[in-house]
Structure formats: C-alpha cells, structure tokens
Amino acid sequence: MNTVPVLTLIDEMHGALRLGAAGDVEVADEAVLRANVGTLARASAFGEPERQAAARWLLWETSRTLGIVPASIQGLYEARGRGETPSRFTVPAINVRALAFDFGRAVFRAAQARDVGAMIFEIARSEIGYTGQRPGEYIASLMAAAIHEGYRGPLFVQGDHFQISASRYHEDPDTEMGAVRELLEEAIASGFYNIDVDTSTLVDLDLPTLDEQQRLNASLCAELTAYIRQLEPAGVTVSVGGEIGEVGGKNSTPEELHAFMGELGRHLDDGLTGLSKISIQTGTAHGGIVLEDGTLADVSVDFDTLASLSAIAQADYGMAGAGQHGASTLPEEAFGKFAEADACEVHLATNFQNMMFDRLPEALCEEIFDWLRAEQRQHWKADETEDQFLYSNRKRALGPFKERLWGMDDAVRATIRDAWERQFGFLFERLNVADTRGLVAEHVTPVPIARSPESFGVLEMAMEDVSDLAD
Numbered sequence: 001m002n003t004v005p006v007l008t009l010i011d012e013m014h015g016a017l018r019l020g021a022a023g024d025v026e027v028a029d030e031a032v033l034r035a036n037v038g039t040l041a042r043a044s045a046f047g048e049p050e051r052q053a054a055a056r057w058l059l060w061e062t063s064r065t066l067g068i069v070p071a072s073i074q075g076l077y078e079a080r081g082r083g084e085t086p087s088r089f090t091v092p093a094i095n096v097r098a099l100a101f102d103f104g105r106a107v108f109r110a111a112q113a114r115d116v117g118a119m120i121f122e123i124a125r126s127e128i129g130y131t132g133q134r135p136g137e138y139i140a141s142l143m144a145a146a147i148h149e150g151y152r153g154p155l156f157v158q159g160d161h162f163q164i165s166a167s168r169y170h171e172d173p174d175t176e177m178g179a180v181r182e183l184l185e186e187a188i189a190s191g192f193y194n195i196d197v198d199t200s201t202l203v204d205l206d207l208p209t210l211d212e213q214q215r216l217n218a219s220l221c222a223e224l225t226a227y228i229r230q231l232e233p234a235g236v237t238v239s240v241g242g243e244i245g246e247v248g249g250k251n252s253t254p255e256e257l258h259a260f261m262g263e264l265g266r267h268l269d270d271g272l273t274g275l276s277k278i279s280i281q282t283g284t285a286h287g288g289i290v291l292e293d294g295t296l297a298d299v300s301v302d303f304d305t306l307a308s309l310s311a312i313a314q315a316d317y318g319m320a321g322a323g324q325h326g327a328s329t330l331p332e333e334a335f336g337k338f339a340e341a342d343a344c345e346v347h348l349a350t351n352f353q354n355m356m357f358d359r360l361p362e363a364l365c366e367e368i369f370d371w372l373r374a375e376q377r378q379h380w381k382a383d384e385t386e387d388q389f390l391y392s393n394r395k396r397a398l399g400p401f402k403e404r405l406w407g408m409d410d411a412v413r414a415t416i417r418d419a420w421e422r423q424f425g426f427l428f429e430r431l432n433v434a435d436t437r438g439l440v441a442e443h444v445t446p447v448p449i450a451r452s453p454e455s456f457g458v459l460e461m462a463m464e465d466v467s468d469l470a471d
Contacts, residue, residue, distance in 0.1 A: 006057070074194075097349065115436070123158075127395075165468050188238065211263060222268040254308060306343050310343055355419050361408070
C-alpha cells in the first residue's frame with residue numbers, strides 16, 4: 001500500500017493517532033479520536049481506492065489496539081447447546097442497510113446503556129448488492145461507530161443469507177457455488193466470523209420423501225461449511241448456521257429438521273465442526289406483507305413451532321437452538337415471545353429501514369421515489385399499486401443514494417439515530433439480552449488479528465443481480 005494515504009489520514013485525525021516505531025497504530029488521544037473517527041468512516045465508504053484501503057487498515061488496527069475485536073459467537077452458542085447457559089434470551093441479528101456509521105452508533109449506545117454483549121451485526125448477500133456495502137466497508141463502518149461510542153469487546157459480524165440462487169444454480173451450479181465461495185473468502189478475510197449458509201432455496205417439496213426434499217439443501221450446506229473451515233483464521237471457529245425452510249414458505253416441522261440434520265451428517269466429513277444453529281420458517285415474510293396502500297398486514301409467528309424446533313435443535317444436535325428470520329415488522333408485543341420460545345436468534349432489518357424513510361427530508365424522499373419510478377420500473381409487478389411498488393423497492397435506492405444519505409445535515413441524522421437507539425433499547429429488553437456482557441465474556445475469547453496495510457486492497461466487484469435472493 002502507498003503510505004501517503006495513511007499519513008494523510010493520520011494528519012486529518014488532529015493528533016489522535018500516530019505510527020509507532022514498528023509501523024503499528026497507536027492511539028495518542030482517545031477523546032480526539034472519538035470526535036474525529038467519522039473522517040475514517042467516510043474515507044472508507046467514499047474515498048478513492050487507496051484512501052479507502054488506508055482508512056480500513058487504520059480502523060482495524062485502532063480497534064484492535066482499543067480491544068474492539070471481530071469475533072465468532074460460536075463459544076456462547078456451543079455452551080447454550082450444552083445447557084450451560086440460560087436459554088431464555090434471543091440474540092438480535094441486526095441488518096445494517098443504510099447510514100452504517102450512524103446506525104452502529106445507535107446500536108452501541110443502546111447496548112452500553114443495558115450492558116448488552118449478545119448482539120450481532122449482519123448483512124445478506126442481497127443487501128451487499130443493493131446497498132453498495134462490500135464486507136470490508138461494512139465492518140469498517142461498525143468499527144468506527146464502536147470507537148466513537150467508546151464500546152469495547154467482541155464485535156460479532158455475520159454474513160446473513162449467503163444464499164444460493166435456485167434459478168442460477170439449476171442453470172450453472174459451478175458458477176453459482178463459485179460466487180458464494182468467493183463471497184465467503186471476502187467476508188471472512190474482512191472479519192465476518194459468523195456465517196448463515198442458506199441453501200434452503202433448493203429444497204424441493206415435490207419430491208416424495210423428506211430426506212430427498214432436504215438432500216440438496218443439506219449436501220451443499222455441508223460443502224460450504226467445509227469450505228468455511230478452510231478459510232478460518234488461526235484460533236477462530238466461525239459460527240455457521242443452516243436453514244431448512246425458505247422464509248415466506250410453509251412452516252417448518254420437526255420431521256424436516258431431523259431429515260436435514262441426517263442428510264447433513266452424511267455429507268459433512270467426520271471431525272469438522274458443524275452448525276451452531278438452524279433457521280426455520282414459522283409464518284413471517286421478509287419485509288412484511290405489503291397492502292395496497294403501502295402499509296403492512298398483520299402477520300403472526302407460530303411460536304409453538306419455534307419452541308418445539310429450538311428444543312430439538314438443542315437436545316438432539318447440541319445446537320444453540322432455532323432462529324427466526326423476517327421479524328422486524330412484527331407487532332411490538334410479539335418480541336418478548338421469542339425469548340419465551342427459547343429462540344436462539346432473531347433477524348431484524350426492514351423496520352429500521354422504514355424508520356429512516358419516515359424521517360428523511362421530504363424533498364430527498366421524493367427524489368428517491370422519482371428515481372425508483374424511472375430506474376426500477378422493471379420491478380413493478382402488474383398487480384401492485386404504486387404504494388406497494390415504492391415500499392417494496394425503495395431498498396434498491398440505498399446504494400445509489402448512499403452518499404446523499406451520509407451527507408444529510410447532522411440534525412436529520414441525529415433524529416434518525418435517536419429513533420433507532422430507542423428501538424434497539426426496546427428490542428434488547430424484550431429479547432432479554434440486557435446484562436449479557438458477562439455471559440459473552442465467559443464463553444467467547446476474541447482473537448485479535450494484526451493485519452498489514454497490503455491486505456486492505458479494495459475489491460472492484462461487479463454488481464450482482466440479487467432480485468431473487470432473500471434479505
């Protein structure tokens with residue numbers, strides 16, 4: 001790496017950072033660092049390639065110096081699977097689609113006020129595409145947010161729905177599997193030590209037996225799990241989740257779980273660490289079900305199914321339990337039931353996006369909608385109203401408008417941050433993850449990994465077609 005961008009950025013930090021004699025990053029003034037770390041976040045997101053790489057290296061090494069360390073939640077989930085921890089808490093896995101630096105600040109504020117340690121940040125393969133956030137940028141934004149808010153401890157970052165496209169797989173399986181392997185390489189190298197493999201798109205309910213229905217799902221999940229094990233840094237066991245039912249489809253059953261795990265065992269080599277959790281379908285849909293006026297229909301979760309399959313996952317397979325996708329738009333009274341059902345994890349995304357859109361300046365919001373009408377019209381379904389189209393597709397504007405969103409007045413961004421912080425506080429309390437820092441510290445030992453500036457080359461990746469992938 002050209003050292004000039006590093007030195008330039010250090011100079012822009014107003015004395016907060018310096019390079020040590022060995023070329024390592026030292027924090028000279030943490031208060032000044034916290035006040036100016038947004039400069040590094042912005043450089044990582046929007047700078048020229050060398051400036052981006054320099055900012056990401058500085059954020060990685062500064063975080064390591066301060067004790068903010070990317071980590072796997074595997075140890076906590078293994079302990080839960082052995083019955084050595086309480087099970088009446090549900091880890092929130094939070095998808096960050098927009099304003100990543102501000103978003104992370106809101107999460108860390110709410111977490112620190114409640115001593116939360118059990119929480120995961122995540123981004124799906126689809127979201128990486130339409131939000132314009134590659135893994136290296138994503139984790140750098142979160143590190144900057146942690147530094148700004150004075151957070152210390154493990155940073156759990158997850159690849160959510162690292163999913164196989166069924167249509168592309170059936171057309172060219174090697175190319176589609178290769179695309180997911182490349183994403184795994186990029187994500188794990190960036191510090192994503194938690195991965196949800198999603199090959200459930202390939203479950204074929206038309207086949208005569210449950211074993212046959214789950215066979216391709218399980219065999220490819222085993223193949224990708226084995227590949228993840230090859231990519232792990234020394235001392236790190238990546239937490240890997242599998243999925244037995246595509247979100248939005250039929251509800252999962254105990255028999256399907258047993259069929260999937262049986263097939264997985266037959267395809268996963270002996271001695272390899274398997275799955276830490278399993279995701280199931282219990283009645284929700286990603287993003288909610290949009291009515292003609294753009295509002296959301298009431299959706300219920302089958303908590304009995306969730307509790308039953310979570311118990312089986314723990315008792316029979318030593319996993320932390322079952323996880324729930326597509327839950328952020330549920331009624332508020334539903335969130336306390338996840339912990340009651342012993343769900344190990346719940347994935348939350350769309351409502352945070354909704355909260356941001358509700359608080360955008362009217363002119364910017366209308367500009368986004370005009371762009372959608374002009375540039376994304378191909379996604380307008382024949383039976384959709386305009387309100388339904390705009391609600392379902394406004395996520396596609398997050399990448400093209402990313403810099404505009406980051407550049408909004410701080411007063412606007414503060415209003416959004418404050419709303420997010422209140423919502424995260426509510427969720428942390430309902431999911432019963434307050435006061436879990438000690439529990440995490442007992443079972444998770446982060447591995448600080450020093451990285452060289454040369455390892456932060458910025459990848460120029462072609463934009464994927466993610467229209468058939470889940471969030």
